[in-house]
Amino acid sequence: MTNVTAAMDLPALALPRHVEDVRAVAPLPGKAFDLEWLPDGRTTLFFRALEGGRKGDVWVAGPRMRAIIKSKTGLARTVILRFKPGWSVPLLGVAASELTDRIVPLEEVWGRAARELCGELLAAGSRADVMDRVARALALRAGQSFETASGQLARRAVRLLEGGEVRVERVAGRLGITARHLRRAFIENVGIGPKEFARTVRLQRAVRMAATSCDWARIAADAGYYDQAHLIADFRQLLGLTPGAFFKRAGGRMTRPKLITSEFPLPVP
Template structure:
């Protein structure tokens, strides 16, 4: 499912014996989950700068909706810098409207297409007219996520704002500095292609790192293990979710 507001939707439903790996992410997401006792909750997952490794939980339904760059701040009503590396109940941001939505989703009894449709409808209600600031955040995100990211000074000149203003917009609208955004985007590209690459040196070259040593240092910093260990399944100790 994709739309003007939703970039991706994933079904993360699982069992207690599953292993959950949450990799760094530039995006803000909404997650709706239910438990075996029938209770449901709706939370906001802010941009994530470090990987986390969890032992699974019994979650009959766990749907994650990743918001498009530039849409999270106006939809949620807070600077995204306040949500980085945090999980926040949507009710803390939307109040009673979130509580009512949570109840509606729980009553759908695990019908995933209907849950996603209701989530999208709830987001659409909170959209407002076009805002140039949000468009600039989206443009900056696209440029910084490229395999050869555009220099911030060049990007600012291209979109007609000062470099400082663009930094401030990105911090408010995406929660990250340009450097952090580009690092996470590059890491996710390497993760997506790691299993298909013939070797780490080739992977580093293909995904925009200076060399294999550069990739290994950034990988270890954000994932907690070097790339060879990660792709071989040698992960850090699991935390309780």
């Protein structure tokens, strides 16, 4: 389900069915833009306009298995679109595995179409206009390709894993395929294997639960871990921190870009 608040006031056409989440950020002039990215098995599109409004770029971030922290100054605005898992092939034209743990210019994937899109986004006068142009570009790409059977299979498996199923073997059985077949579909369309994806699902559940609870044993059980030690090991390996250290740094919550409600400024002539 696409996650957009009413405060964004975006038209319906700006939210393609392939997009799960939209974030718009306008840092204060001269201030750094910090983004803490947790592993979640998603591919993300970034548009960045530099201060002054004349230059910018568009990047693609593939699914990650370890957290990453980015800090950048000199940005006027940033729009972040997170795709639903399993849409890299029809939207980007490449297997998701080619983007795993990578952040690359969209131009490396789309060529001239990416340069043209960046120019259109820099010329956009409002947030709604930015989203409209991105939506049209994505719709064009999706219309030129087709949904593969492996892509549909991977997306069905994603829904099962995020819906509460914790064992990959049971997911494969419910889909009537082997675990090996499921892994091939996941690698191509999601970018990581189903067991690795299930691991990010557990981590995300634990992070959400820990925002309102300090009972780590209960959180571990409810999130799908074997025990509390299993949870702590995953935090160390995926985030590089113990649960306590992570939430102390994050102020007790996931640090994600805040939505803004004001219109983007017009480009400087």
